[in-house]
Amino acid sequence: MASSALVSSSTSPQPRCYTIFVFFLISTRTLERNMARKKSLMSAEEIQEMANVIIEKEIQPLFDTKEPFQIISAVRYDPIVNEEGITIEPTEECFFLIDRHCSRLNLSTSYFGWKVQVSKELLMEKLIESVKAAGESQSLKCRVYLDEQGNLNVATDVIPAKPFGLFEGLKPLDQYSSLLWDVVVSPEPIGISPFTSFKTTNRGHYNKIREATLKGGPEGRPQEVLLYNTAGQVTEGSVTNVAFYRKFPSYVGPEKGTLKWITPPLSTGPLCGVTRAELLAREDIVEDRLFLKDIKDGEDVLLMNGIQGVVRGKIRMVSKSA
Known part of the structure; x- marks a missing residue:
């Protein structure tokens, strides 16, 4: 139409x-x-x-x-x-x-x-x-x-x-009832461009990474790929924005700061997602840089987009030869 x-x-x-x-x-x-x-x-x-x-x-x-x-x-x-x-x-x-x-x-x-x-x-x-x-x-x-x-x-x-609501992912994990997403770390960085910052039909870069990365995994669970740029900065998922639970602000060091859900800033290359913008406005998440070297296998990750709302996932590391 x-x-x-x-x-x-x-x-x-x-x-x-x-x-x-x-x-x-x-x-x-x-x-x-x-x-x-x-x-x-x-x-x-x-x-x-x-x-x-x-x-x-x-x-x-x-x-x-x-x-x-x-x-x-x-x-x-x-x-x-x-x-x-x-x-x-x-x-x-x-x-x-x-x-x-x-x-x-x-x-x-x-x-x-x-x-x-x-x-x-x-x-x-x-x-x-x-x-x-x-x-x-x-x-x-x-x-x-x-x-x-x-x-x-x-x-x-x-x-x-979505029987448990569109913001269910913000609940503590023991109160989360939906399926946990399987989030696989991409074996290669993604090149940032206007087509990662803005949502367009030019999505070949995302499709290519998904096809190369999502092979196997837990049966029945939705899957996502965690992306990062050539500077080793976490950017987003292939179909979602992401946030990790970290001390904020990062520059004060691990001994100080407050634990918050942190999402990468737009300057690192992620999509300007609508749910991401809503959570920032509500102060449910904050912006700070996240580095791939600090991401751990099995850790929790918050995923968000305009269709799923806010959901939870677990990081899964795979070797480049897998």
């Missing part, structure tokens, strides 16, 4: 977007190399040389690509049933974090330089239309697709209800 969001679009990303991403990658690679050297830091000339290579080999191809992509958002719908057991007409309250989905769509279009903005009224209209066509008495995953011309499409899939 398509609809035009608003006005026309530009033909290339804004220069500001390009410049921000250049500094984004250079800072990560500088940290990576300085950590490897341990004693001597990179000189200004070395940083400039590295920047030129990054721009030529990694960044420019992303912005020169002629392959079209769409900005997407996955919105959860759950029916509301009245006291008589009748499903009421779909309303705003039926769509999980709808305001954050709308805001992220528009943040994404601004980043990529598209002259398109989606109103909440239009988004709700298309979502309700799609839900009614699919059957409003069941929980649904509503995939919103927006292209550079402003065409808005919604596709739906039936999904399981």
Whole structure:
């Protein structure tokens, strides 16, 4: 079901977007190399040389690509049933974090330089239309697709209800009733790009890692891959944002600070997830850097996205030869 969001679009990303991403990658690679050297830091000339290579080999191809992509958002719908057991007409309250989905769509279009903005009224209209066509008495995953011309499409899939609530993962583990996710650490780092920071149809990097990593595992449990960038910083899961229980802030050392659920900052490369944003606003999680070297086999991890809400998982380390 398509609809035009608003006005026309530009033909290339804004220069500001390009410049921000250049500094984004250079800072990560500088940290990576300085950590490897341990004693001597990179000189200004070395940083400039590295920047030129990054721009030529990694960044420019992303912005020169002629392959079209769409900005997407996955919105959860759950029916509301009245006291008589009748499903009421779909309303705003039926769509999980709808305001954050709308805001992220528009943040994404601004980043990529598209002259398109989606109103909440239009988004709700298309979502309700799609839900009614699919059957409003069941929980649904509503995939919103927006292209550079402003065409808005919604596709739906039936999904399981969440009887224990969408924030169940925040409960202590002994009060957690849903299945624990099997979270496998990726054997290789992922390259960060605008397509890890923003949710689009350009997901080949995620699909490739999932196919290579998720082989076997506990039967019947949902699976996820824990990702990290080339500087060894934990970023996210392949379909979720993540948080680990750690002392905060990390710079005060393990003897001080307060135990909190910590999620990687956006500067390390993860998706700007809607549930992540909600938990930060509620102060259920905080931002701080997390490093792969500190992740332990079997430890708890908090997973979050716009369809699952907040769930729990256990880390599983696998060897590269497995």
